[in-house]
Amino acid sequence: MEVIVPFSTDRPKSRLSDVLSADERAAFARAMLDDVLDAVATAGGEPTVLATGAVDVDPPVTVDDRPLTTAVNAALGGHFEADGASDAAADPVAVVMADLALATPAALDRLFDAGRDADVAMAPGRGGGTNAFVASYPAFRVDYHGASYLDHREIAAEVGADFAAVDSHRLATDVDEPADLAEVLIHGEGRAAEWLRDAGFALDADEGRVAAVRG
Known part of the structure; x- marks a missing residue:
């Protein structure tokens, strides 16, 4: 399964500035990214890093410095177009955030399995954000802001995609504060x-x- 891993190289983890310097935040963000990439690969995913700037990692890197919503939607559109998908059937693609430091292959396996059964399977964050999802419905697009999990559930309903929630502490815990x-x-x-x-x-x-x- 193709897995897109968004990663910010521009002032990463700014909300940790009270406890970490800029250089430390960059190093810590990179450590989390490496953990996520390892977990994705062990779970059988094929990761591509969607970064705001150049980053030296083994998996392929796509650089897109546009806002997260725009960049992820462009990546989703590129996947579905390359797949030659119809309006309601495509190979699944996952998006997994780079700050899920607790993610394990087992947790991602659950998400990937759910995404093979549902048009959209999503792991919500503790604050109602969207930490990871799998989509196989070409009309589905993201809108990251605030409690985006609720918005994404509504978007899935609007485009006629069936939706599954994946309750996982490890995927719900993104590291921001x-x-x-x-x-x-x-x-x-x-x-x-x-x-x-x-x-x-x-x-x-x-x-x-x-x-x-x-x-």
């Missing part, structure tokens, strides 16, 4: 968790709340 770093330290199994530990982060329990703190 300092509070998210604790999830990586608790559940992470790859480069991102190792990077945080090497940078001096550890778990601290304060009044029942577990947080990532830097020593």
